[in-house]
Amino acid sequence: MIAHRAMLHVSRPLVRHVAQLLQNECRRLGTPKGSRALTPFWQAVLILCWFRGENDIPKLGRDHRVSRATAYRYIAEGIGVLAAQAPDLHAALDRAHADGLAYVILDGTLIPTDRCAEQTINVKGESIDAWYSGKAHQHAGNLQALSAPSGLPLWIAEVEPGSVHDLTAARTHVLAALYAASAADLPTLADSGYDGAGIGIHTPIKQPKGNHILSPDNRTYNRLLRALRCLGERGFALLKGRWRILQHITASPSAISDIARAALVLTHFEHNYLPAID
Numbered sequence: 001m002i003a004h005r006a007m008l009h010v011s012r013p014l015v016r017h018v019a020q021l022l023q024n025e026c027r028r029l030g031t032p033k034g035s036r037a038l039t040p041f042w043q044a045v046l047i048l049c050w051f052r053g054e055n056d057i058p059k060l061g062r063d064h065r066v067s068r069a070t071a072y073r074y075i076a077e078g079i080g081v082l083a084a085q086a087p088d089l090h091a092a093l094d095r096a097h098a099d100g101l102a103y104v105i106l107d108g109t110l111i112p113t114d115r116c117a118e119q120t121i122n123v124k125g126e127s128i129d130a131w132y133s134g135k136a137h138q139h140a141g142n143l144q145a146l147s148a149p150s151g152l153p154l155w156i157a158e159v160e161p162g163s164v165h166d167l168t169a170a171r172t173h174v175l176a177a178l179y180a181a182s183a184a185d186l187p188t189l190a191d192s193g194y195d196g197a198g199i200g201i202h203t204p205i206k207q208p209k210g211n212h213i214l215s216p217d218n219r220t221y222n223r224l225l226r227a228l229r230c231l232g233e234r235g236f237a238l239l240k241g242r243w244r245i246l247q248h249i250t251a252s253p254s255a256i257s258d259i260a261r262a263a264l265v266l267t268h269f270e271h272n273y274l275p276a277i278d
Contacts, residue, residue, distance in 0.1 A: 010048050017269055018044035021081045037066045038074065046071065047078035051263060053244030079255070082262035085274070089174060092146060092155035093181050104154065104181070105147040105232030106174065106190040106201065108166040109240075110140035111159070111256050112248045120163065131253055133162030141249070141256040144169050146188075151234025152271055156264050159256040166193045175201070189229040239263050242270075 019040040026040070038046065046064050054060055061071030087095070096104055110133055120130040131139045140162035146155045157173035175197055178188045182200020195203045204222045207214060214222070240246045243263040249256055268274035 008045060008049055009052065011270070014266065014269055015041065015044045015048060018047060018078065018082065018266075021085065022078065025077070025081050037070055038064060043074050043078065047075055047082075048266075050075050050078075051243045051245050051266065053247070055245060055248075055250060079258050079262050082265045083258040085265045086261035087155060089146075089155055089157075089177050093177060093186065096146075096148070096154060097181075097184065097186055099148075101148055101186065103149060103187045103189055103228070104178075105149070105151075105229055105235070106144070106170060106178070106188050106194060107147065107232040107235065108142055108144045108169060108193070109236045110136050110138075110162055111143055111246055111260070112136075112138055112140050113162075113253045113256070114250050115139050116253050118161070120161065122163070128163060130161040130163055136162065138162075139253075141253045142166065142169050143256065143260055144173055145235055146174070147232045147235035149228070149231060151231040151238070152273060153235035153239060153264055153267060156257070156260045159253065159260070161253070167195075167197060170194060170197060189225060189232070191229060238267055242267065 022040040022043055026036075036043075042064060046060055046066075049060055049063075050057065057071050057075060058068045060075075061068050064071070066074070093104070113131060116129075116131040116139060118130040119127050122128050129139070131141065133140045133142070141159040142162055142164050143159055144157040144166070145153050147153050157169065160169040160172070179198060179200055182188065188201045190197065190201055190203050192204050192206065194201055195206065197203065202225060204225055205214060205218045239260065243266060246260060246263055249259065251259070265274060
């Protein structure tokens with residue numbers, strides 16, 4: 001057995017921020033001082049190691065000299081505490097208004113998961129695997145998100161099974177609020193997968209059928225829309241690239257929502273969008 005040290009690629013202020021949230025939760029629950037195996041700081045380190053992609057929880061437990069069960073419990077606590085800090089849809093849109101954003105970007109992504117044997121009925125009345133995405137040819141959860149024009153993710157919806165179309169998921173979780181935001185001069189840009197979403201949701205104009213081509217004005221509109229909307233891809237890239245646990249979830253697919261929202265809070269802190277706790 002050879003012992004070695006490893007570096008955790010996160011800032012100390014972020015670890016302190018997570019530790020403060022954990023300590024506040026312990027105080028809220030009335031946890032006796034000194035009754036836990038790890039201090040809030042080292043629990044925060046364990047949690048951030050997991051978010052950075054070290055998904056072997058028993059190994060993380062051994063590294064921190066806690067049992068496997070304790071490691072699982074501490075990570076679950078961290079996910080819950082962080083996810084509770086994520087803004088809801090109305091808070092995210094209110095802040096977008098207050099910050100003077102010209103628009104927000106709606107986009108969806110698939111978070112790969114382990115196989116989940118849950119059946120549902122599709123529009124044709126056939127029984128299908130709910131979490132299997134025919135588009136991606138893998139089991140996954142469908143996440144909808146709003147991003148700022150800069151690409152910074154602002155809000156994340158509840159996860160839907162991978163078989164659910166982006167437009168269907170958006171209608172369930174976000175479109176009603178976006179209609180109201182559009183009426184208040186905050187439009188939404190989206191890709192062609194949201195075609196027909198409704199007023200205030202700007203999508204590319206489709207190519208006419210047959211041998212017809214788009215007019216120069218419509219082609220220019222599409223180019224401008226894509227040039228502005230493409231930065232929305234950066235939102236999920238920031239989340240998945242930085243917090244690698246989102247590249248494949250081995251937990252229950254229903255946990256994807258809280259894991260993604262926790263990652264959103266971590267991203268907001270690193271981009272000075274979430275103030276640190278004093």
